[in-house]
Amino acid sequence: MIQLVLIRHGQSVWNQENRFTGWTDVDLSANGLQEARQAGQILKQNGFLFDAAYTSVLKRAIRTLWLVLDEMDLMWIPVHKTWMLNERHYGALQGLNKAETTAQYGEEQVHLWRRSVDVRPPLLARDDPRYEGNDPRYTGVPAPLAENLADTEQRALVCWNESIAPALRAGRKIIISAHGNTLRALVRYLDQLPSDGVADLNIPTGLPLVYELDDMLQPIRHYYLGVDGELAERTVPDRISP
C-alpha cells in the first residue's frame, strides 16, 4: 500500500481577512502557524515519516511545510518547490474582500467564480501591479491572468505525472503542502469526482489528509488525521472562509 499525505497550508492572513488570495504571496496568520505546528505533531504522534516533500512557491504553503517537518525532525528531507502547485490564480479578484464582492456581484456569480470547474474569474491586466509575470520566481513560467479549476488541475497534474507519481511508485513516502484549490484539483483527479461533486469539496486548513493508494496509484481510501488517528467525517472542522 502506498501512502500519500496532503495538507492545505495553515490559515493565512488573507484567509483571516476573508480576501481572495490566489497567487498573492501572503504569509500565515498566528492561528495558521499554530495549525501547521499542530499538524506536524499529529503526523509525528501517528508514526508518519516522509522521504520527500512537494510544495508551491508561495510562503504560506512553504512555511506550513517547514513547521510540519520541524515538528517531525525531518527538516533534512528533499523539498521540491514548484509554481505548478500554486493556488488557483484568482485574476482581478486577488486582494478583494469576499463578502464585499458578494454584495456587489451576488452570491450566484461569486459561487461560480469560486467553485465552478470551468468559469474563470475576471482577468488581471498585464499592466496591473498585481500581475506576477515580472516576478523573478516566475521566469520562464506562463504567468496566468486568471484560472479556473480545470486550468489549475492541468498544471498540477503535470507535476503529479512527471514527478510525484514516479516518486510514489519508487516507494517514496511523500507529503504535499499546497492550497485549497490545488488540493481540490488533485483530489478530483484521484477520486475521479464529477464537476458537480467537486463544487462541494472544501479542504480545511492545516489538517493532514491521508490517501492510501494501490500499486496503480488508485485510491483505496482516504481520511483526515487528528491527534488520536483517523477523524470521523462529521468531526472534520470546516475551516474555510465564508
Ligand SMILES: O=C(O)[C@@H](CO)OP(=O)(O)O
Ligand atoms: O482565496 C483563495 O485563493 C482561495 C483559498 O483561500 O479561496 P477560495 O475558497 O475562494 O477558493
